[in-house]
Amino acid sequence: MRNIEALRMDGVTKRFGTVTALHEAWLNVQDGEFVTLLGPSGCGKTTLLNLIAGFLEADAGEIFIGGKLVTALPVWERDLGMVFQSYALFPHMNVARNVGYGLRARGVSKAEEASRVAEALALVRLSQMADRRPKQLSGGQQQRVALARALVIRPRLLLLDEPFSALDRNLRVEMQMELKEIQRSLGVTTIFVTHDQGEAMAMSDRIAVMSEGRILQLDTPEGIYRRPAHPFVAGFVGDSTVLAGRFLDRSGDQASVEASGMLLTVPAAPLDGLTPGSAVSIYVRPEHLAAADKGLPGTVISRAYLGDRAELLVDAGQAGRILLRVPGVEALSRWEVGVSISIGFDKAEAVAFPD
Amino acid sequence: MMLGFRLLVLALLGFVLMPTAVAIMAAFDSRSIIAFPVQWFSLRWFERALNYEDFQTGFVRSAFVAVVASTLSVVIGSMAAYAIDRYSFRGKATLEALLLAPLAIPHFTIGLGALILAAQLGQSRGWPVVIFAHVVLVLPFVLRSLYVSLKNIDPRLEAVALSLGAKPGRVIWTVTLPALAPGLAGGWLFAAILSFNEFTASLFVTSHRTQTLPVAMYNYVREYADPSMAAISVLYILLTTILLVIANRFLGLGRILGTEDAKH
Numbered sequence: 001m002r003n004i005e006a007l008r009m010d011g012v013t014k015r016f017g018t019v020t021a022l023h024e025a026w027l028n029v030q031d032g033e034f035v036t037l038l039g040p041s042g043c044g045k046t047t048l049l050n051l052i053a054g055f056l057e058a059d060a061g062e063i064f065i066g067g068k069l070v071t072a073l074p075v076w077e078r079d080l081g082m083v084f085q086s087y088a089l090f091p092h093m094n095v096a097r098n099v100g101y102g103l104r105a106r107g108v109s110k111a112e113e114a115s116r117v118a119e120a121l122a123l124v125r126l127s128q129m130a131d132r133r134p135k136q137l138s139g140g141q142q143q144r145v146a147l148a149r150a151l152v153i154r155p156r157l158l159l160l161d162e163p164f165s166a167l168d169r170n171l172r173v174e175m176q177m178e179l180k181e182i183q184r185s186l187g188v189t190t191i192f193v194t195h196d197q198g199e200a201m202a203m204s205d206r207i208a209v210m211s212e213g214r215i216l217q218l219d220t221p222e223g224i225y226r227r228p229a230h231p232f233v234a235g236f237v238g239d240s241t242v243l244a245g246r247f248l249d250r251s252g253d254q255a256s257v258e259a260s261g262m263l264l265t266v267p268a269a270p271l272d273g274l275t276p277g278s279a280v281s282i283y284v285r286p287e288h289l290a291a292a293d294k295g296l297p298g299t300v301i302s303r304a305y306l307g308d309r310a311e312l313l314v315d316a317g318q319a320g321r322i323l324l325r326v327p328g329v330e331a332l333s334r335w336e337v338g339v340s341i342s343i344g345f346d347k348a349e350a351v352a353f354p355d
Numbered sequence: 356m357m358l359g360f361r362l363l364v365l366a367l368l369g370f371v372l373m374p375t376a377v378a379i380m381a382a383f384d385s386r387s388i389i390a391f392p393v394q395w396f397s398l399r400w401f402e403r404a405l406n407y408e409d410f411q412t413g414f415v416r417s418a419f420v421a422v423v424a425s426t427l428s429v430v431i432g433s434m435a436a437y438a439i440d441r442y443s444f445r446g447k448a449t450l451e452a453l454l455l456a457p458l459a460i461p462h463f464t465i466g467l468g469a470l471i472l473a474a475q476l477g478q479s480r481g482w483p484v485v486i487f488a489h490v491v492l493v494l495p496f497v498l499r500s501l502y503v504s505l506k507n508i509d510p511r512l513e514a515v516a517l518s519l520g521a522k523p524g525r526v527i528w529t530v531t532l533p534a535l536a537p538g539l540a541g542g543w544l545f546a547a548i549l550s551f552n553e554f555t556a557s558l559f560v561t562s563h564r565t566q567t568l569p570v571a572m573y574n575y576v577r578e579y580a581d582p583s584m585a586a587i588s589v590l591y592i593l594l595t596t597i598l599l600v601i602a603n604r605f606l607g608l609g610r611i612l613g614t615e616d617a618k619h
Contacts, residue, residue, distance in 0.1 A: 053514075053518055055514060055517075074517075075514075075517040075518055076518070076519075076520050076521055076522050077520075078518075079520070080518045081518070081519070082514070082515055082518040084511045084514070084515065086509055086511055088509055088511040088512050088514070090512060090516075090530060090533075092533040092534060101516065101519050101521070102519030102520050102521075105519055105521040105522075105525060106520050146515075149519070150519075153519060153520065159518075
């Protein structure tokens with residue numbers, strides 16, 4: 001069986017006046033995949049979603065949904081399910097009528113509508129609420145109704161626009177897990193928009209990190225975190241300390257760089273074509289650094305105890321301030337503010353980018 | 356301090372309500388002149404007002420004009436409000452300013468203009484010109500109330516409906532209009548009350564055959580000076596209050612008229 005791409009975007013560009021909101025976006029999404037568009041506000045992720053949905057018209061490029069060219073197709077013929085942050089439930093309809101809306105628009109029979117609505121409400125565990133009005137439901141319940149309404153039509157694509165941003169933290173985590181479970185069990189291809197990296201990491205098969213209208217990297221959560229392809233990605237996802245350093249040489253797909261006398265091994269790809277001695281920025285994760293007998297000397301200038309772990313900010317002189325994440329117990333017993341520490345870079349999975 | 360403030364509030368209330376209170380009281384006086392204070396209680400002027408033929412026909416005509424004019428202005432106003440809210444076009448700002456600033460144009464100007472137009476078109480002072488003048492007069496108010504209602508509708512409701520496969524016509528019918536229903540009803544009622552009370556423009560455009568209740572009242576005052584005027588005032592206030600109470604009960608008038616923030 002041939003695997004049809006659920007979504008393909010070929011060089012899609014969108015301009016608003018003189019501002020280019022989206023520069024040539026290329027994107028392939030496999031059937032059943034969960035892909036997140038991640039980035040700060042104004043990065044173009046919502047523009048990209050609106051282009052997929054058909055609320056915006058592309059200035060260049062083509063969009064295919066399920067192998068079918070939809071670039072010029074109106075919204076209502078694209079076979080989508082959408083969920084917004086504001087829930088957007090129809091206030092004058094009860095829950096069952098809300099969920100059945102897309103079925104009625106498709107001319108499905110009353111009997112089939114009733115059974116599919118019941119099925120969808122069972123899926124989101126709201127069977128008891130069928131006769132309620134949206135206003136009588138909590139935020140989490142409203143969002144589950146919105147999800148049921150989007151899923152009941154068995155859409156080709158499920159589009160989610162920051163669906164959990166209005167919920168408080170505990171409920172948000174619960175809803176994330178529930179959505180992921182439903183998505184996996186139905187196998188529905190999902191495009192998820194968020195500015196929350198934790199949400200993106202927890203739910204996605206792949207993440208497209210966006211900034212200033214460009215997709216900078218499209219990769220698995222692990223790839224995004226461990227092998228960022230762009231300084232923005234390295235800085236935006238997870239915490240890191242940036243060290244000023246020099247490029248030394250490369251061998252195969254590894255390269256060595258130096259910062260404040262410490263030698264580090266980094267992926268060579270981002271440093272292609274660089275001459276030895278060139279200045280680079282080196283990104284290191286706080287959890288990859290540790291106190292060591294021999295290393296970069298410094299002084300602890302602040303300690304934040306978080307229970308299982310603690311974050312130490314170390315002033316390392318010329319190298320600047322470096323963030324370390326160490327076990328909570330160790331931090332309490334050894335690292336008072338003001339004590340000297342040596343930072344070991346042995347396990348640093350650093351990445352470097354040319355300045 | 357508190358006492359002074361309370362006295363000030365009372366004085367203000369008294370100042371605003373005094374004329375109404377005096378008129379209401381005068382309606383219950385049995386004497387044939389409008390006088391104050393009331394000396395002999397009686398309902399005879401209510402009887403007179405309700406049985407006076409010009410008032411009876413005037414009431415029916417006013418009601419007719421109010422219903423037709425407010426219905427027309429709600430239809431026109433909802434389309435205009437939708438266009439102003441959702442689309443951008445040349446002259447939008449001018450149209451918006453013109454439609455939303457009714458106080459700048461006096462009613463007699465509209466009455467006079469409608470009269471001249473009707474004469475130009477060879478129309479005598481029939482119903483069309485009366486209704487036309489009333490539509491022009493109440494449209495800005497209707498438009499404003501519908502515009503506020505439209506602004507309070509989450510545009511994502513329509514976006515969701517489209518994404519679920521509903522064509523734009525179906526979306527307007529099943530999502531936009533139902534969400535707008537309180538605004539439509541409130542706008543209609545507002546227009547009907549304004550039209551029912553309208554006098555200045557009506558004086559220009561009505562003939563004896565089409566005279567509305569306020570015009571009939573004006574003609575009555577020119578001949579008689581008895582308290583049936585006051586009795587009609589009481590009936591007017593009663594009718595309008597009942598309508599407003601009903602409207603507020605079912606529609607939340609504050610929200611429609613934009614005096615209260617929309618709750619999400």
